[in-house]
Amino acid sequence: MLKDLGVKPFIFPMPVLMIATYDKSGKVDVMNMAWGGICDEDKVALNITETHKTALNIKERMAFTLSVADIPHIKEADYFGIASGNDTPDKFERSELTAIKSERVDAPVIKEFPITLECKVIELQHPEGGFRVLGKIVNVLADEKVLDGDTVDPKKLNAFVFDQFGGNYYAIGEKVGKAWDAGAELLKD
Numbered sequence: 569m570l571k572d573l574g575v576k577p578f579i580f581p582m583p584v585l586m587i588a589t590y591d592k593s594g595k596v597d598v599m600n601m602a603w604g605g606i607c608d609e610d611k612v613a614l615n616i617t618e619t620h621k622t623a624l625n626i627k628e629r630m631a632f633t634l635s636v637a638d639i640p641h642i643k644e645a646d647y648f649g650i651a652s653g654n655d656t657p658d659k660f661e662r663s664e665l666t667a668i669k670s671e672r673v674d675a676p677v678i679k680e681f682p683i684t685l686e687c688k689v690i691e692l693q694h695p696e697g698g699f700r701v702l703g704k705i706v707n708v709l710a711d712e713k714v715l716d717g718d719t720v721d722p723k724k725l726n727a728f729v730f731d732q733f734g735g736n737y738y739a740i741g742e743k744v745g746k747a748w749d750a751g752a753e754l755l756k757d
């Protein structure tokens with residue numbers, strides 16, 4: 569039997585993405601974002617509360633990097649979603665992670681995260697009751713450790729996902745099939 573749960577943002581899994589920015593003075597900030605992701609071949613959409621330090625920084629610099637967090641850095645990743653650069657001036661320093669300047673966009677790259685998308689802002693949108701940033705991916709940086717040839721091996725990533733139902737983090741499980749293939753049998757006459 570199906571039960572009504574009402575209006576809730578109940579999709580699973582949600583990503584655990586780290587948005588890294590510089591403020592006006594060059595100070596690094598990083599925030600945890602679940603409500604965003606890929607929206608085109610070379611574009612990402614971020615849904616951010618407009619008063620977050622990250623939103624202010626993005627408007628200032630019109631650039632950001634977006635990283636996939638990994639389990640070895642779950643403590644820092646979660647912390648980036650609890651503390652705000654608005655009232656914790658040393659937010660990033662407390663994490664003891666390492667920021668280097670992106671060579672392509674006006675934003676920091678956090679060295680410890682395994683994959684980072686370097687992005688330029690192409691549009692700031694104000695959908696009903698919200699704030700959305702549309703970014704263009706200008707490059708992807710990946711730690712050699714997570715590569716299998718020219719691409720990324722998801723198992724080596726050690727990524728984890730956000731559970732919007734219960735507010736937990738889950739490790740990613742085993743490969744269970746091949747995309748564009750698992751359903752191909754049903755195409756046959």
Ligand SMILES: Cc1cc2nc3c(=O)[nH]c(=O)nc-3n(C[C@H](O)[C@H](O)[C@H](O)COP(=O)(O)O)c2cc1C
Binds near residue numbers: 648
């Ligand atoms: C798991 C998780 C997911 C989050 N997802 C979002 C999100 O999608 N959008 C958002 O605006 N805030 C999100 N937050 C809250 C921000 O990360 C948090 O308010 C943070 O302190 C903002 O930092 P800043 O003010 O330094 O930018 C999330 C927090 C957690 C823990």
